[in-house]
Amino acid sequence: MSAKDDLLLSMKTSVVDGNRAESERLARESLQAGLDPLESIDKGFAAGIQEVGVLWENGDYFLPELVASAECMKAAMAVLEPALSASSRQASRLGKAVIGTIEGDIHDIGKNLVSAMLQAHGFEVLDLGADVKLERFIEKAEAESARLICVSALLTTTMVNQKRLIELLHQRNVRSKYKVLVGGAPVNQAWADAIGADGYGENALAAVRAAKTLLARS
């Protein structure tokens, strides 16, 4: 195994282990060693995130591990991103997403996890926070030319606002410009279908999968 392969494997392992300091250190080391940052991301850190996804699906990993790995990814990206060429930067990005917890709801741990996992998987994420007015989702998506709008709701009393958001997109004649992804404890596929959302994620990784599928199709 070459020194480069060694380094890429270490990057992957650091993410799987949730060792943030190590991820950051390896990112710096890779730049000093002259590695292509895009390759470090793809074959090193992102490969780690993929592995975390598998461990999650198997039930071996839970939210704390997921969060730790997302933190690793974030730390590595902070080092590598400035070193990317403009074209590489474009290539490393899956797409731009606007995300927030719906108007009337303040619960945002789930939304934060989706946000972190989307970023870890290469999405550019604009997180609007909690209790986000319907108009604001649309204004931000328009202003930033985002392709994805992700809306979380934790209460049965507030999830109706997900429906209102989609209605508002129609009213403004911009519905076709965006893919709308919904999630949150009371939300399910049936609800997503009923309100005409494009996708639904049962958990943070399912949301990432849905987001990838949606953008690949469009």
Added chain:
Amino acid sequence: MAFKIQVLSAPPRTIEAAYGESLSQALLKAGFPLNVYCGGKGICGKCLAEVVDGTIPPPDQEEAALLRRAGAGPRFRLACLLPVRSDLVVKIPANALLPRIQGLTAGILPSFDFDPAVKKFLVSLDRDRLSPPLLEAGVADLLKLPPDDAWRRDSWPLVREAIRSAGREPKVYTAAVYEEKTLLDFAPGESSDEAFGLAVDLGTTTVVVELVDLVDGRILGKAFGLNGQSRFGADVISRISHAILTPSHAEELKEAALETLSGLLARAAAEAKIAPESIYDIAVAGNTAMNHFLLGRSVRTLSVAPFEAEFQALPPLEAYDCGFRVQRRAKLFISPNIGSYVGGDITAGLLATGLLNKPGHYLFIDIGTNGEIVLKAGDRFTAASTAAGPAFEGASLSCGMLAVPGAVDRAVWSDGALSVTTIGDRPPAGICGTGYIDLLACFLREGLISRNGVIAGGKSSIAVAAGIAVSQKDIRELQLAVAAVRTGVELLLRRHGLSPRDLDGLYLAGAFGNYLDIENGRAIGLLPEIDLAKVRFVGNASLAGARAMLLSRRARSEAVRIAETVDHVPLAADAAFQDIYIRSLVFPEPTIPSQSDRKETS
């Protein structure tokens, strides 16, 4: 100049009285538990004292009548009407002592003076008193009520009607008086020992009612059942969603609550052998959504951020108009809400613990679908609710069930194997909350699961009994539920710069609390690291609080004060919430039980 009064009743003591002071004042000042039911106004005839020695003036006509009615012997007097003008030797009969308000468990309920809001008195109307010009003011005077406009408007018509239907004959009547102000009832005959109250714990899942004797404080009957609102949703949020859709839905929820309560009331009344028409007062302890539903108040503001209640405290309401088929003028007292998701049930629970007046740092935890946590840090109270979810009630888990017969409720690890018990010694049908807590603790100690919650050896579940197992997914659900409560506790402690070690006590309320193994609760992180000796189970503290509100007017004002004093903080808005929550998903480091924890461990 002070006189000496020797009290021969147990425990014998000698107290002092100033010249002219009433015997009842002197006794009360010295802490003697004398029942001055009417407040010392000389209208109830309950505060009997036998004067064994000493010089006393003779009783006046009114006192003599009361003494006759009480069947008191020649040496007996009413302590509230007897001015002390010499040294005395007295005996207080047992029936003149304050009734004891029954608590949850001995020693936990603080002592409130027996002073119910509703009191009944006998009123003798002889031929003189029945003469029209004197009658109106005369009856008010007999009851020591001011003959003001309110009397003429609200109370007098009752008296007039009763006298008219009794044919204006000299008679003894029984009056029910509320808060020493308003007449609730005025009826011919002697029924002063028939005054009852209904204490209600209006839970989201379970409703409990208790019939209380307002004359002697005894509990006469009790009934519990499922909240009929359950058919509109298992939890508060789904019921709120239902209610805000259309006004008829809100009406459905109100009717369902009333239907449940009237069924339970009928059962408790039958057990106590009393007529619902002799129930004069109701105290309801319920969470904020429950009391809003019951009164038909809008829950719209409870449904979305910033989650505000329509009311916190309410003046006493008309029970009959609110849908209770009890005495026509009976009152309804709603235990005041602390905040949107910390309701009157928690106020009542806190009242029952007596924490308001206790020095030190205390934690009060009520674990249900919502885990409500109140921290008393010195004289500051902070409350929060955490979304523990229904896992501890057995919902959402593969073998979960309520704590009913057949549920695995205890588990221990002994001789290298798991051994479990079930409620009612039935064959295991599932696992209830306390069972899951024991099981998780055993699995952790034995290394069957890691601190991250992963089942060892790549297995997907752990067998508990024939056909009963804990799955990996169950463990995840439980981790989330535990973390919610643990995060709440940690955040509240941090806000006040406290650690679990600083706590002087932990009160565990709720049906679940009573059977929880504390050491196991600590092992999985549900309870903070605190000495076993400092933990108190208070059971259904809400019901005990509601009972206290029926039997003591001070308890009511204290409940209002609690609701005003306790700060309600939305935990989700705390910047540290997410980090602590995620961290709390990992089970705590195993600790060696402290010396004070006398318990077998593996």
